Amino acid sequence: MSERTIHLDYLARVEGEGALKVRVHDGAVEDVELAIWEPPRFFEALLRGRACREAPDITARICGICPVAYQMSACHAVERALGLTVTGPLRDLRRLLYCGEWIESHALHIYLLHAPDFLGYPDAIHLAKDHPEAVATGLALKKAGNAIVAQLGGREIHPVNVRVGGFYCAPSRDELAPLVPVLEAAFESAERTAHFAADLPFPKVEEDYEFVALRGPEEYPMNEGEVVSSRGLRIPQERYDEEFEEVQVPYSHALQSRRRGGGPYLVGPLARYALNRDRLLPRTQRLVADLGLEPVVRNPYRSILVRSVEVAYACEEALRLIRAYTPPAAAWVEPPEGFAGGIGRALTEAPRGILYHRYDIAPDGGIREAKIVAPTSQNQSRIEEDVRHVVTAQIDRPEAELAEACERAIRNHDPCISCATHFLKLEVDRG
């Protein structure tokens, strides 16, 4: 034996984050298992013993796309435990920051991940060659969202200005003013995006979802609201653990959520829109009417359209908040004295859906126990159902085409695995 050296310079890629095992018997789909291989990261264990004021910055590191969501849920949960309520301009600034994250996250998903699926391109780079104006619109929108997050958070990714009780530093009116023309232009881009999305060719599919989202007294939900569902659930956030549970399935690293005594449910844009359409602001309401968008969208492929509507809403809401803004007397509020320990729970609406945090905090402010339930894990069981329907309808297709169809079905819901290239490895056992 001798040796021959091959020079590769091969760059390892994050690929194959998920696997889909399908068992077929007598031509019928018997079982579908969606496995997520991303290893557990033990953030909940990492938080034990840390000061509760650190939770927003530690948990923000869970996601580079939606760090604001983690900061918001962490702040609200810790504040509930401490008996602290943030109101007025500080509350509005949090909502404004969330608008920035919705815009940047949704724009990324619409143009870089989802749109290429409909137009037959493998990715946004190929899409840009034939539709440069579409990708330019997406990047401009993302830039507008980034501008809000950078202004309020100190930087675009993993903002550092959020703290329990408010912000480390609150902006002046003059500092927010340059965002107005940016967001006016972004609203127009969002309208173009929605009309672009409306013209995409949608497969004819209807799913029987139980939608779950927050719903507050007035606004489209971001930071607050009761937990409501399309099947009549209406509970305060404190009761989330009584109604929902996470379970470990043997074939996946990721936990899956379901209603206790019930089944899978869906969170995210389709759920928020179905349960809060009446809370959209006037310009966005007109856009919805122009589009002829149905009041409840059950076709998962049309989530790109609902996501576009939410981008428009976030731009309109951000403009409203900036125009009404009066700087707070202080950038943060301190919790009341005499904390004796306690548990705080909170849900906020991450771009992908409701994000739950619960902290058990000791009298000295140290975290005794933490629980975090991300939207991806809440949707995973329901996504598995969607994929089961795709596989059942298309089981005779070659496996490469079937894998692509399943990836599309998963990408409808924007789970965190979907930005990995060719994230799904398909294995069909045809019996």
Added chain:
Amino acid sequence: MHEETLFRDLRAKLVEVAEIEHAPRIARVEIWLGALSHVTEDHLRSEWSELVKGTPAEGSALTVVVSEEPSDPRARSLVMRSVAVATEGKAA
């Protein structure tokens, strides 16, 4: 946080190279670790034997080159630089 999938991708590439080269065995592998790749040499070495078990690279010698240059354009990456395949004939 994506070490596991990065490692699996490297394993898939090794299997692919062995197939293309009709090589029964891979003798050596050289991997370059970017300064910002969040993968340490110890981590990679500790996973290596399990990673390549059952592949033509089982028992291969692993060379790890650790970059300390954070401004390298590939600083966040793992790069498989070269693979030495065992061949039946004489070395080329």
